[in-house]
Amino acid sequence: MIYLDYAATTPVRDEVVQTIQEALIESFGNPSSTYRIGKSTKYLLTQARKSLANLLNVSEHDIFFTSGATESNNWAIRSQAELARKLGKGNHIIVSAIEHPSVMETLVFLEQEGFEITYIHPNSDGEVTAAAFVKATKDQTIGWIAMAVNNEVGSILPVFELGELAREKSLWFHVDAVQALGHLDWDYSELACTSFVGSGHKFYAPKGIGFMVYQPWDKQMKLTPLIFGGGQEANKRSGTENVPYVLGMVRALELLAEEKNSILEHHNDLQNYLYDQLNQHQIAFERNGNPKAKVPYIHNIWLKDLMASQLLILMDLAGIYISAGSACSAGSLTDSKILKAYYPETPERWSQSIRLSFGKESTKADIDKFIIQIKKFIERK
Ligand SMILES: Cc1ncc(COP(=O)(O)O)c(C=O)c1O
Known part of the structure; x- marks a missing residue:
């Protein structure tokens, strides 16, 4: 083949399989349980969150584990769009025209809910420019969205420049970083954005595990809970955590950082x-x-x-x-x-x-x- x-x-690499297998066998306790095998699993989860925070240079409190980037993109965009409109900031969103369907279809839904979306097409040189985002911005604009690397053609978008401009304009800025994570040596603390997402199966971890980093610059912009229940993931995404896959995903990124x-x-x-x-x-x-x-x-x-x-x-x-x-x-x-x-x-x-x-x-x-x-x-x- x-x-x-x-x-x-990507195929799941051996070291990651081993990490997951060990966790499945030895750390099967429910991280919410109060006895020792629950607490030790919870400890592993906390450590994995800290390690991911270190790798990305973001706060561990801003990381939410999810099922992957489709969920993370849906969640980050809907939460920010809907809350910004509720707070009376406006209803206009600007997005690159080359985003993944998990972004595009979320925007189709938001359009049906009364949001206005402007799509920025690549210019004749194949570039999606920050200048085009600025030009399309108006009073009603609440947020910008751009992916870090396009998954079909591999183009790198100017997300660092866009982030600085979005922050100056107090707009939320969402970045789909799926195809950059583990591939480009970026310091995510320098990426000014209110949210970004990653997916384990794009960097040698299994499918069905990913994360979102949510770090709004306007503290009014609290993340809307996605799933109600037992209060996991800081009460924002309930459901017993998939600790073995979280550990595997973080291990995969650690290995790539070394290589x-x-x-x-x-x-x-x-x-x-x-x-x-x-x-x-x-x-x-x-x-x-x-x-x-x-x-x-x-x-x-x-x-x-x-x-x-x-x-x-x-x-x-x-x-x-x-x-x-x-x-x-x-x-x-x-x-x-x-x-x-x-x-x-x-x-x-x-x-x-x-x-x-x-x-x-x-x-x-x-x-x-x-x-x-x-x-x-x-x-x-
Ligand atoms: C750029 C990009 N965003 C989002 C996704 C969706 O990720 P997931 O498979 O974790 O839902 C993909 C997967 O192809 C992708 O390439």
Whole structure:
């Protein structure tokens, strides 16, 4: 198997499996129980929250464990939008047009509830600019939303600049940091934002575990509880905590923090090799997204005149796993909304582009095999 779809999900690494297994067997107590095995599980949870806070350089009191980034994005955005409107601040939200569906569909819901949404499209250089957010801002604007790294094309958005501007304007600012966490060496204490989110399965931990950091600059903007019940997660998200997965997720991020330079170097190396090989084999292609500001592990490539859906089938038969469009759209292969936002004038690009994303186990031999299949596909046409 050649897996080149790490932006969709990552395999759980051995060390993380071990951490989870140990916790499942040895720390099965309910963290809310008052006897010793409950208290020791609670202690592990508290320590994991502290470790995550240290890794991200944020306050442990601002971390909420969730089931993943879809839940976290829904929660952070709805809570801030609805409370800001209730406090009479306005009803207008500005968002990049290239967000994940967990953000976009939340905004569709809010639009139906009477909010006004402005979408900022990438400009002709493939950039989503802070200047465009500022220009679209008006009296009724309450918040801005931008992802750190786009999951389909790998573009890095100017979230640090946006955050400073949002703070100056007293707007809430939400960042989906899913594709940056564990991949980019960022100090999140320098990211001025009122909320950001992460998801374990994007960095070698299991699916179904993630977190939100909520740190409003306006203390009136309290987080609205998501689930009522036994009062876990500071009374904001009740339900017995999934301690083994929390421990596994934090372990995964700790390991990546230690390896960050070597992994980045590895991804840069693979990136150069990929484009060298495409050129050497005279495969007609263009890169999608913003090549000047991107992560080296996500590559979205327009393969001219090749239907991505057909190429994907051939790759699948050859045991090579890549994607076209977003895997998160429940297995569907409709034209990518992200590519439509980038290239409204070039419909061929929407259906003739594929995404490859590397992980720490990816090799040049994987890329060679991928190239062989593209050549086979071209020959068969
Ligand atoms: C940028 C981005 N945001 C949010 C999500 C959703 O995360 P989860 O699978 O944890 O719900 C994904 C997953 O593909 C993503 O890539």
